[in-house]
Amino acid sequence: MKKNAENNFSSDWVKYSNYEFVQINEETYIKPTEDAEYEIYDPFLVADNILVDILNIGRLAINNEFEVCNSKILEFVRNYGLLGELTFLPLNSNIVYQKKTYLPKGNQFTNKEVVPTEEYLKYFLVADKKKRIGIEVAPNKTIVISNSNEATANIILDKGIEYNIVFSKGYSEKLTWFVEYAQNLYIVFDAIENFGKEDNEYERKMSEVYIKSFVTSNIACRVEMLKEPTLKWDFNSLKLAINTIFLLNETTQKKTVKICKFCGKAFSSQNLKAEYCSLQCRNKANVYKSREKNKK
Numbered sequence: 001m002k003k004n005a006e007n008n009f010s011s012d013w014v015k016y017s018n019y020e021f022v023q024i025n026e027e028t029y030i031k032p033t034e035d036a037e038y039e040i041y042d043p044f045l046v047a048d049n050i051l052v053d054i055l056n057i058g059r060l061a062i063n064n065e066f067e068v069c070n071s072k073i074l075e076f077v078r079n080y081g082l083l084g085e086l087t088f089l090p091l092n093s094n095i096v097y098q099k100k101t102y103l104p105k106g107n108q109f110t111n112k113e114v115v116p117t118e119e120y121l122k123y124f125l126v127a128d129k130k131k132r133i134g135i136e137v138a139p140n141k142t143i144v145i146s147n148s149n150e151a152t153a154n155i156i157l158d159k160g161i162e163y164n165i166v167f168s169k170g171y172s173e174k175l176t177w178f179v180e181y182a183q184n185l186y187i188v189f190d191a192i193e194n195f196g197k198e199d200n201e202y203e204r205k206m207s208e209v210y211i212k213s214f215v216t217s218n219i220a221c222r223v224e225m226l227k228e229p230t231l232k233w234d235f236n237s238l239k240l241a242i243n244t245i246f247l248l249n250e251t252t253q254k255k256t257v258k259i260c261k262f263c264g265k266a267f268s269s270q271n272l273k274a275e276y277c278s279l280q281c282r283n284k285a286n287v288y289k290s291r292e293k294n295k296k
């Protein structure tokens with residue numbers, strides 16, 4: 001996506017300076033380290049980088065290169081923060097005040113489609129050994145989120161109360177959610193980029209299925225009069241920001257994030273005609289091409 005070429009975008013997200021993997025009940029979680037400091041940034045300023053990085057994580061996972069994949073995921077969260085699954089997933093937006101969380105069918109937590117919000121929030125706090133965030137239901141049945149120290153990032157951003165959890169050091173996400181998300185995104189990317197080039201009818205049908213299955217919801221935006229009229233996105237999560245960046249990239253004539261025609265890696269280039277991620281890939285592709293010619 002070419003930033004500022006046609007639109008001015010802006011959005012906010014919180015990232016910590018460092019993250020770690022934590023094992024709990026044979027599951028791996030990602031969370032900020034105890035000494036990490038938070039920082040607020042605009043994902044749109046690094047839109048192409050985020051997209052390239054998440055797509056290539058997906059590609060590594062598809063190729064079963066899990067060791068490299070995991071270290072790339074740590075690098076990813078250090079650069080851009082966690083995905084914000086807590087606020088991405090619910091179908092209702094005011095989960096704390098409504099006290100109930102509506103979840104899509106086939107979600108990763110439960111086979112129920114409605115859960116008490118108090119219960120839902122706890123899925124994201126399992127790795128918090130210090131128990132710094134308390135969730136209680138007061139006698140008048142309001143949900144009380146007590147956050148001992150780090151609500152500061154959210155006070156600056158002034159988002160809903162559930163972000164006090166998303167932006168805290170106690171918040172964690174499962175590694176497998178990350179891997180599955182990146183994998184699916186790469187599959188859809190590959191399907192769009194190589195659409196029409198499939199070897200047979202079955203593969204073409206599969207590409208159509210993948211592309212159709214990519215549905216993202218809750219996109220909210222408004223115009224903000226900064227220096228110039230700017231499209232200000234109120235994303236509920238980094239995940240929704242990435243999905244939007246992805247869709248904008250895939251549907252523009254001036255695509256800056258592409259799939260390498262030789263190795264399949266995602267790469268970004270301001271040169272609209274670029275087809276390969278590197279000189280090596282271009283050279284190798286040329287060697288194959290001339291070999292094919294010589295055969296004929």
Ligand SMILES: [Zn+2]
Nearest residue numbers: 260263277281
């Ligand atoms: Zn390549």
